[in-house]
Amino acid sequence: MRDLQALHRTLQELDGQGYGGYKRLRGTYDLGDFRLRVDRVQVDPYAPPSRMRAVFSPGTLGLPSEATADRERRVATADYLARRFHSAASNGHTSPGSAPAPAPRGRWGNGGSGEEARAVVAYPCGQEILERSTVLIDDDRVEIRFEVGLPAAGRRIKGRLADRILTQRLPAILDQALTPEHRDDPALLEHVRLYTDQLALQSALTGRGLVAFIDDGAILPRRSGDSPLPLTDSAVAFRSPPSLRTTFELPSGRTVTGMGVPDGITVVVGGGYHGKSTLLSALSSGVYPHIAGDGREWVLTRDDAVAVRSEDGRAVTGVDISPFISGLPTGADTRHFTTTNASGSTSQAANLFEAIEASASVLLIDEDTSATNFMIRDDRMKRLVPDHKEPITPFVERVRPLREHTGVSTVLVAGGSGAFFDVADLVIAMDSYRPQDVTRKAHAIAADSPWGDEADASDLHLQDVAPFRARTPRIVALGSLAPSSKTKPARARGRTEIQVGKESIDLSAVNQLVDAGQTAAIARAIEQLGNTGAGNGSTARNMALERAAQEIVNGVRAHGIDSLAGASEEHPGYLVAPRQQEIQAAVNRYRPLKLANGSR
Template sequence: MRDLDDLEQILRSIDGRGYGGFRRLSGGYRIGRCELFIDHVQADPYAPPSLVRVSLPAGRTGVPADLVEDRRGRVAVCDFLTRRLSRLIRDAGSRHDRRDGFVEIGRVGQEVLERTTVVITDDSVEARLAVGLPADGRRVRGRRAFTLLGEEIPELASAGLSLVDTDLDRLREHVTLYRDQLSLRDRLPGLGLVALVGDGSILPRRSGDSDLPMAGGGVPRPVEFCSPASLRVTVDLPSGRTVTGMGVPEGVTVIVGGGYHGKSTLLRAIERGVHPHIAGDGREWVLTCADAVSVRAEDGRAVTGVDISPFIADLPSGVDTRRFSTTSASGSTSQAAGLVEAVDAGASALLIDEDTSATNFMIRDERMRRLIPADQEPITPFVDRVRPLKRERGVSTVLVAGGSGAFFDVADHVIAMEAYRPRDVTAQALEIAGRTDGMAPVADSDDGPVLVPSSPRVPDPRCLRPDRRGRGARTRGRDRIQLGDQEIDLSAVGELVDSAQTTALARALDRLGERLDGTVDLAEAVSELDALIETEGLDVLASSNGRPRGNHPGVMARPRIAEIHAAVNRYRGLRLVRPAGGEAHPGAGRPE
């Protein structure tokens, strides 16, 4: 391995020359107690940044062994170090002009996610950075580059990855909180709960475009969550901490209330509760079962080979909805497809907000039923399927309803939000449902199953492979992935919280493209990939056909199985292998 003198010699020799001279930097350098690895050099000043790793011996970082003895501990420690290093990099960057070069480690939000930015092994702690190399136009600034690479980056890494006593206390609190959060989440099914919303939580955010908690001392003041006595649950955690809060039971839970009283805010917190949050976020003790999925209408999305017949069938056009495909779904069709896709991907709970749903998919009131006979309506509304969904598939539903009481007939629990404070109004809601048009509360039907598992969906192996230029999937921010000439819109995927997750999804699509051979069911392939990530870590997504594509995997955060399915299902280029008597490619239709 080369050393600091070698780095200086190279940069002096290319100072003032064309930008391509930076390619000579590739390789490793020993700098003090650090090792600096330059894995990829950007092609020009306007290309994506260069990829650099900095490694310190594990014994010199001061990270206690007991905090990294399990996967959860390592994830939490790496998250803590990433946040610490990110603050140092941000502060250092504020003192320089971008043309002096820059260092990035990716955005870190309120959630604790498994990432590739800091990695701990038995021997070392490594930070993965993106570095913009300094230049005047397309000319190398060698002296400045030496200061950046040979001094500033090693100093930042040493300061960010090495801990002192006060840091150790905060680190231990961070890891303990994360372990407790996941322990609580693990216990939800055994308690018969979809989610728990902790007493004292601050659910409102500062604004619609901010994920930060509403600050204290302002107007309006943030309201601390306080669970109703009938739904209060107490959980003892491994650290000795005891948490109390509102348990959201399995089954059908309806959240009601006046406008702006916190219905959607509560559902949004439950939606984000699939990820643990940092201390001070306000939602530290809002934990949701790990496989919950939000479902909404997505007018215009593509649907490929999905069995939506439990909700939409007997179309006047004669289109078979048991393997329905369209390049531009209507609101109700898209929501039906999204729901079926979520259940087939393994969701144990669905999170639905009336405001983002297709009305004719959700309900059909008594007057409309009288005017339009059932044999003339191809849509069976969700209100008629929500209980069979739980009975037959074990899938619970948490639903926000602000304008209709139709779901009172099928609800197990009804929670009313008043000025962000919950009340259990189940008894009143069921009483109202019993008086509506003389109808009694709807009971589970004894009819045969209506929501049987969908048939396997086997993708054509060619559809997820790189384009003619050999380019795989590429990220376009948090909400977009470019695959070939098609853009995958993920803006409706509510549990996707970080662009680093989207980057991982793009890599996952590439890996699936290598795995699919025309015989493998999509669900099987995604499960295999998730198991591979679990055993080998996120870095495996940066490999190609089992071989590493360089030592720096880029900035990735782990998505769930549900998000991988969501990305594949929204890809307009998705093609399925021809089933017996079926079609090999999507048709096109808008049922409504």
């Protein structure tokens, strides 16, 4: 291990040399308060920045024992420190979800300006509190992972500037963000308590017969359709109708009161722009805890809830969609449905059953993003196209059997049809972002004007529809995730795409992926699964998809998210833990996927 003086000397010697000389920096340096480890050096000034980490002893940071007592608290503490570091590296200019911090200053000097100020690149955090690999908290060390753009003039090393970046700028950022004299310990502990309270409430939902909770005072609207930040001007605070109000007492001693959404079939109605889809969006993102001040920090949904929509053009491999679609004119077997180009209705049916296969206990569905012919068929259409000529049994006729036979609950936004009033356990009307319980009125309307006037014919039709029987697990040929033509590891391209060999997995419709780091982690998971199944002969493995995804999640819980990094010496500072549901969603959309029990 080299020391600070060795780092000074090396950078001074490199000044003016060719860019490749930066390779000499690889290794570990003792800088006093922390050790700097240079994991990877970029090959030229235009390549991705160099990857480095700062390693502290736990005693140096003085983290409170309450902040590191168990896995959940370490996740929250690491999330908090990652936000502090990002804010300090950004000179106090925060990104969505970042904790505020003034510009770095202190015993290591000021933060610099221009190229020097921009050189240290921290990984951003969103509104959700998630397990991130940016900060590692272990019994014997705390690591902060980041990137550094090593400076150059053309392709010549600017060694003196690099010296200031690594020996002044970087320590100043770390000093501001992490050391006890600058860290706001009360804010850290409040972040940890908020997270543990959120997890406690979320885990209590099932026992209370609820699928979700929204507190009184929540701010559900966002600033715009593409912004995760809460609306601040003229935002209407949420308030539960009396019939649905419930209270939770939490481990920290705090009490929260708001609307509980019960098990069963919940239909959300209301006029346009009154908050129906906003409510469903909040429930969809409520599978993750949110930071204080987000407005949705007390909007919590069961952590296995899945948003289901139509997705024209996606690939489907061996999914049983027969309870909704059967008797296709093409003769396709819908008990093991396979296509490289699904329609709106077949894609939504596949998405629904894949969600159930991924252990979802709650489905979240918006009429606006659904295939109309999958959702309903009105009387006029039935008279023109009889049921025996229509291969699709609409969701309105199957949502009640789905609930009764599988136990899965549904929260559905319906803005244009009252067809679901007959089958709803609860009907919520949104009026200017305020919910009202209108169940009795909706049921009275349904009784006065029932959906369909040929009940006997409808019952006869349903006798021919496949039941919601016990599903046979789909056994994935894991080797298909590692095609022989693949020369590079699977890798993410932003939040919505994964490249596996020559194939691209489109995840743009998987809207519960909220961080590009989750997509990067799923790419690592796919690589890991592919390597598991790419053995020779009898050593090749096949596995039920649900079990394969669960093993990945269990590995992360047991060994940390670094377990997805493999044997690489480079730090995996950009990874964010995904859910089992999104891992399975990615594998399901891989076009060359093969099953060992029947399809492709």
